[in-house]
Amino acid sequence: xxxxxxxxVAQARAxxxxxxxxLVERHSRNLFRLAYRMTGHQQDAEDVVQETFLRAYRQLAKxxxxxxxxxxxxxxxxxxSLDLIRARKRRGAQTEATPEEGAxxxxxxxxxxxxxxxxxxxxxxxxxxxxxxxxxxxxMERTAFVLxxxxxxxxxxxxxxxxxxxxxxxxxxxxxxxKLRRALEPLVSxxx
Amino acid sequence: MNHLTEEQFVLYYYGEGDGSPAVRAHLDACEACRxxxxxxQRVLNVVDLAPVPERDASYGEQVWNRLQPSLRWDRRPxxxxxxxxxxxxxxxxxxxxxxxxxxxxxxxxxxxxTQTASAGQVRERILLDAVGDHLERSQAVLLEVVNAQPGHxxxxxxxxxxxxxxxxxxxLYRQTAARxxxxxxxxxxxxxxPVLLEIAHGPDLLTPEEVENLxxxxxGDGILFxxxxxxxxxxxxxxxxxxxxxxxxxxxx
Numbered sequence: 164x165x166x167x168x169x170x171x172v173a174q175a176r177a178x179x180x181x182x183x184x185x186l187v188e189r190h191s192r193n194l195f196r197l198a199y200r201m202t203g204h205q206q207d208a209e210d211v212v213q214e215t216f217l218r219a220y221r222q223l224a225k226x227x228x229x230x231x232x233x234x235x236x237x238x239x240x241x242x243x244s245l246d247l248i249r250a251r252k253r254r255g256a257q258t259e260a261t262p263e264e265g266a267x268x269x270x271x272x273x274x275x276x277x278x279x280x281x282x283x284x285x286x287x288x289x290x291x292x293x294x295x296x297x298x299x300x301x302x303m304e305r306t307a308f309v310l311x312x313x314x315x316x317x318x319x320x321x322x323x324x325x326x327x328x329x330x331x332x333x334x335x336x337x338x339x340x341x342k343l344r345r346a347l348e349p350l351v352s353x354x355x
Numbered sequence: 356m357n358h359l360t361e362e363q364f365v366l367y368y369y370g371e372g373d374g375s376p377a378v379r380a381h382l383d384a385c386e387a388c389r390x391x392x393x394x395x396q397r398v399l400n401v402v403d404l405a406p407v408p409e410r411d412a413s414y415g416e417q418v419w420n421r422l423q424p425s426l427r428w429d430r431r432p433x434x435x436x437x438x439x440x441x442x443x444x445x446x447x448x449x450x451x452x453x454x455x456x457x458x459x460x461x462x463x464x465x466x467x468x469t470q471t472a473s474a475g476q477v478r479e480r481i482l483l484d485a486v487g488d489h490l491e492r493s494q495a496v497l498l499e500v501v502n503a504q505p506g507h508x509x510x511x512x513x514x515x516x517x518x519x520x521x522x523x524x525x526x527l528y529r530q531t532a533a534r535x536x537x538x539x540x541x542x543x544x545x546x547x548x549p550v551l552l553e554i555a556h557g558p559d560l561l562t563p564e565e566v567e568n569l570x571x572x573x574x575g576d577g578i579l580f581x582x583x584x585x586x587x588x589x590x591x592x593x594x595x596x597x598x599x600x601x602x603x604x605x606x607x608x
Contacts, residue, residue, distance in 0.1 A: 180426065187422060188415030195414065199407050206591075210584045216422050217583070221502065247584070250577045293405050311369060312402065318371055333362075333371075340365050340399070347398045 168232040176223055183223075187216055190233060194240045200309045201244035203298060211247060215240040234316075238324040241310065245302055289350050296346045300339050307332045308339035359388045364395050421587075483593040486528050486540065490586035493521050493547055496554065497579045500561075500569050509561045511554060518555040525551060543585040546578050 166174070166185050174182035191212055198211035218239050219226075226235055297305060306325060310316040318336070322329040359367075359381055366372040367379075382389050496514045503509045529544035550573060561569070573579050 180423075183426070184419050184423075187419045191415040191418040192410050195410050196407050205408055206588075210587055212418055213421060213587065214580060214583060216418065217425055220426055243580070246577050246580050250581055250584075289401055290405065293402055312399065333366075336369075337362055337365055340395070341361065343402055344395065344398050347401060348394060351397045351401050352394075 169228060172223065172226060172228070172232055183220065186219075186232065190236050191216075193233070194236060197237060197240050197309065197314055198244050200313050201241065201306060202247060203294065207244075207247055207251075211240055211243045214243045218243065234320065234324075237310075237314065237316070241306055241324050245306060248302055248305075289347060292346050292350060293343070296343050300342060301335075303327070303331075303335045304339040304342075307335035308343075311336050358385065359391070361395075364388075364392050367392070368395060368399060482528075482531065483589055485524075486532075487586055487589040487593060489521065489524050489528055490543075490582050490589065492517065493525070493551065494579065494582050494586065496521065497550065497573050497582065500554070500566060501573055501579060503566050503570070505567070506563050507566075508563060509566045510559060511557070511561055512559040515555055515557065515559060518551045522548065522551045522555055540585050540589065543581045546576060547582060550578055 166182065168186065168189070171182040171185045175186065194212045194215055195208050198208035198215075199205060202208055202211065215236060219236055222239075226232070297308075300308065303325065307321050310321045310324060311318065316324070318333050319329050321336075322332040325332060359378060363372075363378055367375060382392055496518055499511065499514050500509070525544050525548050529541055529548065532538075532541035532544060550569075553569065553572075557565070
């Protein structure tokens, strides 16, 4: 029978490495997706996943059993991503996000080209523009937007994750949407 | 009739807030707002389609395999820990690697072109391995401080000794990384060095305040995180360099 997160956490706390492994295997892909959305780089996302589980391991004793383990991990991953983005900015090494060597062409991974307007709209220009706008968002805007838009986290949880009031999280999302809209609307309109 | 605000559109799109029925009713009645909302939907739907590289079903297992060596299960997770068993062997191996690297670098023979390329790659692998090892050992020293029990003094006598050794290595690797153009690793080593120096030149027994100051410095500047990332980057380069060892071509540190 499959271990629930709460049982696996309890067993891992008692020193059961197999239980922690279950948690790692269960949540890695979701964490990678979140980290990639936040950092925009595959390798950075891999590092964030690794670091998230290391931090989770170190802080397992502090985890509140009443909370969702997945949400707790998300919070750690969001903070790891922010740490990485800040470190990258400090080093002045933030480069324009370009497809990484060996990575599949993201356009190729889209579903078969049925002539839906959204599919038509996702031209190379739009793709580049989305990346550029996301890269241009502040840390708070990007994190709040990614957690709300891609991960479906409610605003209250986003506020808790970021350590800010829900109102601040909400306004970060508004600003992010405004910037995306300003940049993408002309392209989307002309493509549809 | 007052039109809906952009904020109301956004909250409605995400199903947030308690005004959804009212917003729905307004959209049904107002063509201008309906058009405005449709514009927002188009943009956000397009953003939603931006792809993420896929990770297959074995990804979790791969993460676990990379993670496992860093975890220690003979102590309970979440409590201060330090992996000591590999320390003496790692130090010896690292020293030998550095010696081998320097010997290869400063006392070259006169090889053929193929031999030169191959020897260069071997030296590079040795260096990568040594730098990876150095970063892991530095990480262990930093972790001892970061994981210290708050409000208690901390005996760092053995870490002081190790930090002293690591400072000398750090300088060598930092200079080499800068020379070979690997600014990322050079920058991390540059950040790491003052912390190692502070530990090496500090007292054997740190007061709770000193521990806290050091912890804040390590965590505030993200040094531990950067060291981990640089370590994993170096290890990846090392893995890539391994199969290419017998072929021509070079890669960076």
